[in-house]
Amino acid sequence: xxxxxxxxxxxxxxxxxxxxxxxxxxxxxxxxxxxxxxxxxxxxxxxxxxxxxxxxxxxxxxxxxxxxxxxxxxxxxxxxxxxxxxxxxxxxxxxxxxxxxxxxxxxxxxxxxxxxxxxxxxxxxxxxxxxxxxxxxxxxxxxxxxxxxxxxxxxxxxxxxxxxxxxxxxxxxxxxxxxxxxxxxxxxxxxxxxxxxxxxxxxxxxxxxxxxxxxxxxxxxxxxxxxxxxxxxxxxxxxxxxxxxxxxxxxxxxxxxxxxxxxxxxxxxxxxxxxxxxxxxxxxxxxxxxxxxxxxxxxxxxxxxxxxxxxxxxxxxxxxxxxxxxxxxxxxxxxxxxxxxxxxxxxxxxxxxxxxxxxxxxxxxxxxxxxxxxxxxxxxxxxxxxxxxxxxxxxxxxxxxxxxxxxxxxxxxxxxxxxxxxxxxxxxxxxxxxxxxxx
Numbered sequence: 001x002x003x004x005x006x007x008x009x010x011x012x013x014x015x016x017x018x019x020x021x022x023x024x025x026x027x028x029x030x031x032x033x034x035x036x037x038x039x040x041x042x043x044x045x046x047x048x049x050x051x052x053x054x055x056x057x058x059x060x061x062x063x064x065x066x067x068x069x070x071x072x073x074x075x076x077x078x079x080x081x082x083x084x085x086x087x088x089x090x091x092x093x094x095x096x097x098x099x100x101x102x103x104x105x106x107x108x109x110x111x112x113x114x115x116x117x118x119x120x121x122x123x124x125x126x127x128x129x130x131x132x133x134x135x136x137x138x139x140x141x142x143x144x145x146x147x148x149x150x151x152x153x154x155x156x157x158x159x160x161x162x163x164x165x166x167x168x169x170x171x172x173x174x175x176x177x178x179x180x181x182x183x184x185x186x187x188x189x190x191x192x193x194x195x196x197x198x199x200x201x202x203x204x205x206x207x208x209x210x211x212x213x214x215x216x217x218x219x220x221x222x223x224x225x226x227x228x229x230x231x232x233x234x235x236x237x238x239x240x241x242x243x244x245x246x247x248x249x250x251x252x253x254x255x256x257x258x259x260x261x262x263x264x265x266x267x268x269x270x271x272x273x274x275x276x277x278x279x280x281x282x283x284x285x286x287x288x289x290x291x292x293x294x295x296x297x298x299x300x301x302x303x304x305x306x307x308x309x310x311x312x313x314x315x316x317x318x319x320x321x322x323x324x325x326x327x328x329x330x331x332x333x334x335x336x337x338x339x340x341x342x343x344x345x346x347x348x349x350x351x352x353x354x355x356x357x358x359x360x361x362x363x364x365x366x367x368x369x370x371x372x373x374x375x376x377x378x379x380x381x382x383x384x385x386x387x388x389x390x391x392x393x394x395x396x397x398x399x400x401x402x403x404x405x406x407x408x409x410x411x412x413x414x415x416x417x418x419x420x421x422x423x424x425x426x427x428x429x430x431x432x433x434x435x436x437x438x439x
Contacts, residue, residue, distance in 0.1 A: 122358030
């Protein structure tokens with residue numbers, strides 16, 4: 001899952017065979033008598049300190065160098081007797097790997113594959129959304145400007161993550177490149193949330209306060225891209241080891257009566273040390289956006305209730321639609337990432353909701369967005385007009401020109417639309433078109 005759930009790849013934990021033997025020689029172990037059959041096993045085996053190399057030599061009545069060290073199978077049997085069954089030997093590394101239970105590994109593989117597939121779909125949807133928002137050329141729209149920056153941070157961040165998983169089996173493969181990828185990922189993942197904060201502030205100004213201010217492009221750029229740059233810069237200056245992918249880290253593994261110091265081998269290029277370097281700013285942003293989410297929904301539901309109060313079904317449908325449309329903008333579902341360790345069901349919910357963020361955005365803010373659809377229709381009309389001028393035909397003489405039905409006009413709410421002065425009224429009543437808008 002991510003880095004707090006978000007695309008988090010569990011680290012592999014290894015211990016060299018020679019290091020394990022040294023640690024076992026001074027560890028409180030259940031003696032080899034305890035690994036006999038059930039009928040011969042003591043009822044309450046007492047951990048004792050003994051030298052396993054000496055035990056092996058005495059067992060085989062030899063002092064040869066090769067027999068003063070236990071075999072791989074003997075070590076595994078001894079570990080199993082001390083409640084360490086999930087340890088496997090990697091011959092290529094000449095090290096023992098601390099394995100998770102089979103059920104945990106199965107869930108991890110399913111979650112990882114599911115996440116990668118959904119992220120691939122999301123990246124495609126983000127690219128499509130960026131193309132649509134670029135070609136419509138809506139003049140002086142802060143909303144579209146913020147959307148495009150949010151999409152860029154989301155799509156590029158997911159793409160780098162997918163390449164990271166596919167390209168590096170361990171962080172030691174290409175240390176310098178992995179350090180660079182770590183910095184880029186930290187910056188992009190943080191910028192995703194700062195742009196969500198910008199989305200929340202922009203909606204609050206246009207929807208709740210409803211006052212006219214000058215365009216905030218520069219302020220939004222400084223907030224969306226500047227804050228992550230400051231965070232990454234401070235981390236690099238204060239704790240440069242956070243981005244050092246060549247540094248080795250060890251973890252104490254409690255295994256029955258044993259405490260084994262094992263080396264952590266991370267399979268992903270991500271920051272070392274405390275994850276609160278990343279999670280802290282993210283949590284602060286999400287809590288702010290959660291407050292904005294509640295405030296904005298109260299205003300939206302108030303408008304819906306006043307307009308469609310008599311039609312409960314239509315009001316409910318529009319309310320749900322508005323709620324879902326706000327989720328990819330404010331990112332409140334990412335709060336699930338702080339609870340993914342409680343149960344696998346939370347992890348699956350987190351992956352399904354957030355890995356498809358790009359697709360949800362494409363549907364609700366491109367395909368179903370009235371301003372975008374109107375701009376696409378206008379663009380199509382301009383292209384048809386240019387084509388007609390080249391061929392010498394007119395819309396009236398063209399039998400393929402569709403006739404718009406202007407007889408049944410109804411009032412409708414537009415969640416975000418540009419008025420003739422270029423100012424955005426996030427919720428306003430207009431009298432135009434068919435009932436295909438969203439709230």
